[in-house]
Amino acid sequence: MASSGIALVDKPGGMTSHDVVARARKGLGTRKIGHAGTLDPMATGLLVLGVEGATRLLTFLVGLDKTYEATIRLGVSTDSDDADGVETARADAATLAAVTPEAIASGVAALTGPISQIPSTVSAIKVGGRRAYDLAREGVDVELKARSVTVSRFEVLGSRRGEEGIELDVVIDCSSGTYIRALARDLGAALGIGGHLIALRRTHVGPFDVARAASIDDLADRPLLAPAHVASAVLGRVDVTAEEARDLRHGKRLSGAGARMTGDAAAAVDPAGELVGILERRGADLKSGMNMPTTQGEAR
Template identity: 40%
Template sequence: MRRGPSAVNALIAVDKPLGLSSHDVVNRVRRAVGERRVGHAGTLDPDASGVLVVGIGQATKLLGLLVLDRKGYRARIEFGSATDTDDAQGEVIERAEVAPELLDAEYAAGQVAHLVGETDQIPPAYSAISVSGKRAYALAREGKEVKLKSRRVTIHAARLVCVEGGRDGEPIVWTCDFDVSKGTYIRSIARDLGRSLGTCAHLCGLVRTSAGGIGLADCVGLDELTEKGAVLVSERGLDPVAALGLAARAVKVGEVADIACGRKIPMGIVTCGALSREPKPRESVALVWDHALVGIWERRGLELACSVNFPQAIEGVR
């Protein structure tokens, strides 16, 4: 593992497999590319799969800046039983009858559609939320009562995909697609949906389909990454400017030394998609040199001032 300058500085999206924690993925990426500085944005539980954004080298500094306020999920919700974790990994703590109309796809679609909007949601007791300096899941595992405050979340979209089960004693399961705000727990949606329908429910499957503008189509498989390493990162790495959602400002040859020293430069013209314009007052701007991100600067007056520079440029700007 490298301890000096990183040979790889990039963002990459991994399709996290079932059974691995997000930290397990980080360790696999470290070994695959030979770099110690690796981190992830937006934890996924071991029993969930899908989009996990990983930063390598200098790109670890971007993980807290990424525009991942909305996330997409495909969820499987099983009715008739509740668990202490609100998912299939927990112990069953309640069973209840399930009304036959829950098998009706039209009825189910209407109930799912009614979930759209802002709501107050209580997170699961088994969550990573800090309670008096300790993780809620740790307190729950110790058998202590965990009381978490409700939080305001937004369900931007909710759609029924299909209804399954209901025969020969099989549980009724709804598969649904959700587009939700950051911090929304799909486990809580499943739990609360069961209660609202006069029964109980838990989450029995989850795939994160998107994080911000990053989807499953942008992801690489972990086995392929293990095989190809840094070559695959170079080929399939994310565009850091697009991931940040920033306008880009091309660096001129004569500005390289000033930028390296953190000296202010003229605000210039930025591009945002197909549009070119002046940066707005106090707007953060991505500085791009040779298809790589070298800094994030801010307009102050008629100049750009350094917010953060990257001693090693982050590759992948398209």
């Protein structure tokens, strides 16, 4: 049986997140693996996998902020808002030439901060129980609702002008659920020339860095991150005694212990370094809102 823990994988381009999970299941010898946030096939970078009992932690990881490095091509629109789609419009040379760096900077600024974003039609969002991309491929007119997201950084690192349009190399820090393809589309629309994404790499998920990730081929040879390490990094940590750990595992509250936790949730870690569960406040008390299995993997 595989150990319980979190794996950081550097997803290659051309694979779906489901493909990565399937390869991980084979390499680690277990069916019990899930991921904390899809990457498009075109995209590369950090995919966070939960293995065995640590799949219970994925619900706390899905909503973490993300960082992406991307390349946007302005001047060409596609039906998927990325390079995998079919071209739908192209700006002429004169229109492109009229777009100034100042206009681009203004468009980027307007897409920074709390914004309302309509996800790309070719996305994994479910509409009536079916994925939007499946409906779009069948020719169904899909209308997705706008959602509130936060883009805390949208920085242009470099730009190039050529026959194919204006290319921008950017780095983006954003809340979970932000579509980078939609940012490319909306920036192009605001400039009146269209736009789409031609490269995307996820470099961070919360505190986790792609620099620490394994390739899909090397995953089986890399130790998993221990659940206690991961939960503490994301939620903060409360050390509990062996007796308190036993009480928490039996569903009992830690009476009057609420002051030991500063946030809304925290990792309860026993003297052996194992994750007991995720603590929640109940008035002045603490209670485990989610218990973990007792055998865990080791931290790197």
